[in-house]
Amino acid sequence: MNTHARLPDALADALAGRFGERFSTNPAICTHHGQDESSLPAPPPDGVVFAQSTEEVSATVALCRAHRVPVIAFGTGTSLEGQLHAVRGGICVDLAGMNRVLAIRPEDLDATVEAGVTRKQLNSALHGSGLFFPIDPGADASLGGMAATRASGTNAVRYGTMRESVLAMTVVLPDARIIHTGSRAKKSAAGYDLTRLFVGSEGTLGITTELTVRLHPLPEAIGSAFCAFPSIAAAVDTVIQTIQLGLPVARIELLDSLSVQAINRHSKTSLRDTPTLFFELHGSPASVAEQTEVLQGIAAEHGGMDFEWANQPEDRSRLWQARHDAYYACLGLMPGARSITTDVCVPISRLADCIAATLADLEQTGLTAPLLGHVGDGNFHMLLLVHPDDAAMTERAYDFAKRLAERAIAMDGTCTGEHGIGRGKRRYMALEHGEGALDVMRIIKHAIDPENLMNPGKILPD
Amino acid sequence: MNTHARLPDALADALAGRFGERFSTNPAICTHHGQDESSLPAPPPDGVVFAQSTEEVSATVALCRAHRVPVIAFGTGTSLEGQLHAVRGGICVDLAGMNRVLAIRPEDLDATVEAGVTRKQLNSALHGSGLFFPIDPGADASLGGMAATRASGTNAVRYGTMRESVLAMTVVLPDARIIHTGSRAKKSAAGYDLTRLFVGSEGTLGITTELTVRLHPLPEAIGSAFCAFPSIAAAVDTVIQTIQLGLPVARIELLDSLSVQAINRHSKTSLRDTPTLFFELHGSPASVAEQTEVLQGIAAEHGGMDFEWANQPEDRSRLWQARHDAYYACLGLMPGARSITTDVCVPISRLADCIAATLADLEQTGLTAPLLGHVGDGNFHMLLLVHPDDAAMTERAYDFAKRLAERAIAMDGTCTGEHGIGRGKRRYMALEHGEGALDVMRIIKHAIDPENLMNPGKILPD
Numbered sequence: 067m068n069t070h071a072r073l074p075d076a077l078a079d080a081l082a083g084r085f086g087e088r089f090s091t092n093p094a095i096c097t098h099h100g101q102d103e104s105s106l107p108a109p110p111p112d113g114v115v116f117a118q119s120t121e122e123v124s125a126t127v128a129l130c131r132a133h134r135v136p137v138i139a140f141g142t143g144t145s146l147e148g149q150l151h152a153v154r155g156g157i158c159v160d161l162a163g164m165n166r167v168l169a170i171r172p173e174d175l176d177a178t179v180e181a182g183v184t185r186k187q188l189n190s191a192l193h194g195s196g197l198f199f200p201i202d203p204g205a206d207a208s209l210g211g212m213a214a215t216r217a218s219g220t221n222a223v224r225y226g227t228m229r230e231s232v233l234a235m236t237v238v239l240p241d242a243r244i245i246h247t248g249s250r251a252k253k254s255a256a257g258y259d260l261t262r263l264f265v266g267s268e269g270t271l272g273i274t275t276e277l278t279v280r281l282h283p284l285p286e287a288i289g290s291a292f293c294a295f296p297s298i299a300a301a302v303d304t305v306i307q308t309i310q311l312g313l314p315v316a317r318i319e320l321l322d323s324l325s326v327q328a329i330n331r332h333s334k335t336s337l338r339d340t341p342t343l344f345f346e347l348h349g350s351p352a353s354v355a356e357q358t359e360v361l362q363g364i365a366a367e368h369g370g371m372d373f374e375w376a377n378q379p380e381d382r383s384r385l386w387q388a389r390h391d392a393y394y395a396c397l398g399l400m401p402g403a404r405s406i407t408t409d410v411c412v413p414i415s416r417l418a419d420c421i422a423a424t425l426a427d428l429e430q431t432g433l434t435a436p437l438l439g440h441v442g443d444g445n446f447h448m449l450l451l452v453h454p455d456d457a458a459m460t461e462r463a464y465d466f467a468k469r470l471a472e473r474a475i476a477m478d479g480t481c482t483g484e485h486g487i488g489r490g491k492r493r494y495m496a497l498e499h500g501e502g503a504l505d506v507m508r509i510i511k512h513a514i515d516p517e518n519l520m521n522p523g524k525i526l527p528d
Numbered sequence: 529m530n531t532h533a534r535l536p537d538a539l540a541d542a543l544a545g546r547f548g549e550r551f552s553t554n555p556a557i558c559t560h561h562g563q564d565e566s567s568l569p570a571p572p573p574d575g576v577v578f579a580q581s582t583e584e585v586s587a588t589v590a591l592c593r594a595h596r597v598p599v600i601a602f603g604t605g606t607s608l609e610g611q612l613h614a615v616r617g618g619i620c621v622d623l624a625g626m627n628r629v630l631a632i633r634p635e636d637l638d639a640t641v642e643a644g645v646t647r648k649q650l651n652s653a654l655h656g657s658g659l660f661f662p663i664d665p666g667a668d669a670s671l672g673g674m675a676a677t678r679a680s681g682t683n684a685v686r687y688g689t690m691r692e693s694v695l696a697m698t699v700v701l702p703d704a705r706i707i708h709t710g711s712r713a714k715k716s717a718a719g720y721d722l723t724r725l726f727v728g729s730e731g732t733l734g735i736t737t738e739l740t741v742r743l744h745p746l747p748e749a750i751g752s753a754f755c756a757f758p759s760i761a762a763a764v765d766t767v768i769q770t771i772q773l774g775l776p777v778a779r780i781e782l783l784d785s786l787s788v789q790a791i792n793r794h795s796k797t798s799l800r801d802t803p804t805l806f807f808e809l810h811g812s813p814a815s816v817a818e819q820t821e822v823l824q825g826i827a828a829e830h831g832g833m834d835f836e837w838a839n840q841p842e843d844r845s846r847l848w849q850a851r852h853d854a855y856y857a858c859l860g861l862m863p864g865a866r867s868i869t870t871d872v873c874v875p876i877s878r879l880a881d882c883i884a885a886t887l888a889d890l891e892q893t894g895l896t897a898p899l900l901g902h903v904g905d906g907n908f909h910m911l912l913l914v915h916p917d918d919a920a921m922t923e924r925a926y927d928f929a930k931r932l933a934e935r936a937i938a939m940d941g942t943c944t945g946e947h948g949i950g951r952g953k954r955r956y957m958a959l960e961h962g963e964g965a966l967d968v969m970r971i972i973k974h975a976i977d978p979e980n981l982m983n984p985g986k987i988l989p990d
């Protein structure tokens with residue numbers, strides 16, 4: 067049965083005995099569970115457990131630990147930095163079956179879900195409650211995975227990231243113990259903030275099996291708009307002024323001209339072929355109208371053109387669908403290409419400089435790489451399009467991504483705003499955090515997972 | 529020179545050599561530095577270093593470590609749970625001299641300060657920038673101390689707590705190394721969230737010497753109001769509905785009838801002698817007017833009486849001054865009394881029940897204890913007034929506080945929303961977090977501070 071040299075027979079037998087058909091070493095299943103949306107070579111796990119409860123996750127961890135075999139959690143497989151690659155083999159715990167919404171509490175604006183619940187599934191469950199869950203990475207990721215990578219998305223400028231959204235967690239520790247972090251109190255000063263420690267730890271300190279997250283009231287009115295700008299600097303200045311005025315925009319997205327071209331082609335839109343901002347405003351009808359007017363004034367001051375509102379739900383959906391399809395639209399720019407997707411985040415005062423230097427660098431490389439981002443937070447993404455078989459091009463792209471990460475860090479920013487470190491960005495950890503802070507992370511990892519069995523080879527450089 | 533048995537002469541000599549007159553073992557100075565605003569007996573440190581730089585803090589920690597002597601940071605001495613008591617003696621590092629505002633960056637809405645800068649000092653420095661720092665615990669605390677206790681205050685319902693406010697820190701570790709956590713990026717997915725780990729760690733993992741905090745645009749318009757209610761339940765229901773509607777209130781404060789009486793007497797106000805809510809709304813003039821109307825409607829539905837607005841700055845200041853003076857006003861209810869001040873935080877759906885059960889319990893005890901709180905967050909305080917020499921009364925008060933903490937925890941809340949654990953609430957840590965999570969905290973503490981020299985005897989039960 068066990069075709070994997072690294073998987074001890076005794077462990078395979080024990081997992082098969084415990085989980086029956088919900089344990090598999092089928093190569094296709096293992097390969098699928100070793101892949102995410104990164105472009106790194108993907109080593110598969112040696113087996114997959116399809117868990118249905120916290121206790122089953124704990125049992126899996128206990129068995130793996132007894133055999134010194136790594137454990138890697140899997141949600142929807144949509145991570146971007148190789149977070150779920152089985153670099154040392156081991157057992158993948160697929161949490162997709164843990165997809166129950168356990169409680170929705172409208173009075174408290176919170177919900178408790180199993181880790182496999184996806185953001186869209188939660189929002190479906192919230193239908194009719196008057197509430198929504200705002201965090202929206204591109205993919206329909208699982209909430210457990212989103213917590214693990216400290217995900218965010220287009221709404222973060224108004225509603226925060228997973229860091230601000232998770233109130234409490236159930237976590238299976240490396241020693242298989244089940245703990246609960248946080249509480250449903252909106253704030254607490256009771257000891258070390260374990261919730262925030264596990265958020266963003268990418269499965270390296272334990273596996274999150276349940277989460278309680280904050281919800282928000284659906285806005286009474288929503289206004290959406292897009293506006294073309296003569297330059298990226300003009301667009302960024304518009305964003306800076308908007309935020310300095312305290313305008314509570316829900317979304318401010320930047321697309322560079324290349325992304326706009328890609329979207330026009332893919333989504334049959336006819337946006338002007340220059341840097342463009344997409345906005346969304348939430349509030350009462352009167353406050354949205356008022357914000358609209360202020361925003362339009364700011365945009366005009368900075369040369370904004372074609373300011374267009376989409377206040378009807380269907381127009382708005384079309385607009386944001388185009389934005390959310392940008393990834394696929396951009397892939398269409400180079401048939402047969404794949405994307406090396408990277409993101410950085412800088413203080414907003416440095417954003418225009420960072421983008422300008424990055425685009426100048428890009429031009430030198432000859433690569434095709436649309437840029438788009440959650441600019442209200444100073445966060446932008448680049449999709450580095452490469453032909454999969456062109457090793458030289460791929461290397462140029464990784465070199466470019468390296469310079470981009472270093473540039474963001476030099477500007478007092480971070481090498482990743484929302485994708486996480488995974489395998490791909492470990493090499494920037496010392497530069498970003500310094501050896502001292504990195505050493506504290508290592509100390510914590512070693513203290514909680516002394517045998518390095520929880521998702522080894524991620525976050526911390528070897 | 530060294531009159532303290534626990535302070536090794538060699539250490540005293542080394543500190544005197546290094547800091548000259550900025551090192552003191554004067555008993556009055558030591559006593560002052562061992563006291564906070566808690567009511568617990570306060571053991572003084574054996575010496576005090578008045579530090580002026582991160583390097584001096586590091587040097588102090590290095591010397592103390594060499595002699596296995598504890599180190600305790602001191603800001604303004606306004607903690608409420610004995611956070612700075614020298615329970616095992618040691619050296620207090622007074623950071624009040626580290627009071628430089630290092631940078632204010634209006635474009636990025638952030639500022640970097642030394643840890644001794646107080647919240648009022650920062651807001652003075654922000655004068656004219658159009659920005660403010662919203663976190664306002666009652667005391668004019670230092671930002672380092674506020675970060676250490678994960679402080680918040682009246683604005684937290686809108687602007688968050690120190691957890692959400694701190695972007696980056698400089699920390700002196702127990703081994704005297706200086707590290708930097710976080711960056712000025714508004715969000716990051718780059719590794720373990722050390723910033724959030726140090727926020728709320730009460731000096732037990734290291735000493736914060738500098739912080740970068742988020743700022744917010746001063747609202748264009750501010751509306752303040754108060755409204756009396758027939759019952760606490762009616763007031764709380766008003767709050768719940770306000771928040772469910774997504775009204776972005778900046779402050780919602782509850783005072784019970786006893787607090788209102790105290791305030792009327794102390795601040796010469798003439799509020800109706802029933803549970804009262806104080807509100808503050810921030811926004812554009814139009815949006816404040818609109819929110820006002822909605823709020824007034826909600827309050828009326830719940831029997832709100834005497835809804836009064838204070839839109840003039842002087843009326844508003846008077847109103848909020850009365851609220852901020854509530855502590856002293858309440859002390860005036862029982863001449864010669866001191867207050868055992870406690871706070872809890874529960875999910876807002878449980879708030880009315882929690883308060884009702886607490887007031888029923890209070891009645892049984894015969895204690896005098898006004899109740900007030902940041903009810904938008906489900907957070908309330910009680911000032912348990914006791915005669916300092918009445919040991920039986922003091923014991924009754926601590927027993928009552930214990931039941932209150934246990935009640936909040938049983939309601940999926942926390943034993944402290946904003947005061948921290950210190951010495952006073954260590955006994956609730958296992959009940960609130962469970963042995964498993966508490967053990968993870970112990971593992972982290974031991975890994976980072978293996979000799980338990982950083983503020984020993986705090987947060988973690990012995």
